[in-house]
Amino acid sequence: MRRARNGAEVLQLLTEQTPDLVLMDIQMPVMDGLTACKQRRANEQQQGLAKVPIIALTASALAEDREAVFAAGMDGFATKPIDISQLFAEIARVLQLPLSPRAATPAAASVPSQLLDSDHGSALWGSEAAHRRELQRFAAGPLQHLCEDLLTAESEQNFSRLLQQSHAYKGICGNLALPALSSACANLEQVLQQQQPQLIQPRLLQLC
Known part of the structure; x- marks a missing residue:
């Protein structure tokens, strides 16, 4: 290295x-x-x-x-x-490394009920105040466009764009300690990776 x-x-x-x-x-x-x-x-x-x-x-x-x-x-x-x-x-x-057996398992429809994990967020960002500032930035920007971006890509059947967006939002929400949103994005990403179009709308309903 x-x-x-x-x-x-x-x-x-x-x-x-x-x-x-x-x-x-x-x-x-x-x-x-x-x-x-x-x-x-x-x-x-x-x-x-x-x-x-x-x-x-x-x-x-x-x-x-x-x-x-x-x-x-x-x-x-x-x-x-x-x-x-x-x-x-x-x-x-x-x-393009192989996924672990757990990651390759078909996505579960369940989503954690906890919207915000404050303890994890404070640990990630170093303090509760720093975490709160990042949450405010997210709420003022990306959060307002999350559903719009995903639904637009789905309506246009632009599945590559939808996959990219679900992956991106999964990471953002995970990094902000928003487990419910991150998991819902992960569920959507997984059905797209597995090419299961019949499950796309149910997964979108978990988000929007």
């Missing part, structure tokens, strides 16, 4: 070796993660280099920041503070 302090160092390290995966912080001095990723993708195309999987690490849960990550050429997205189980799941998805 190699560490870099900024985007310029990331690019330099990538000239010395081709890692299996890069975890790229978005906010770094000298050169930010988005710029570094764009430059790496340009180098790969121009020089015929191997494509390195890159997962963004960011404290932002806003939809526009997520879109910027993928527009820059990154392959995955993980929010900070890091939830190890969610990060490992994203790494497995990006690297």
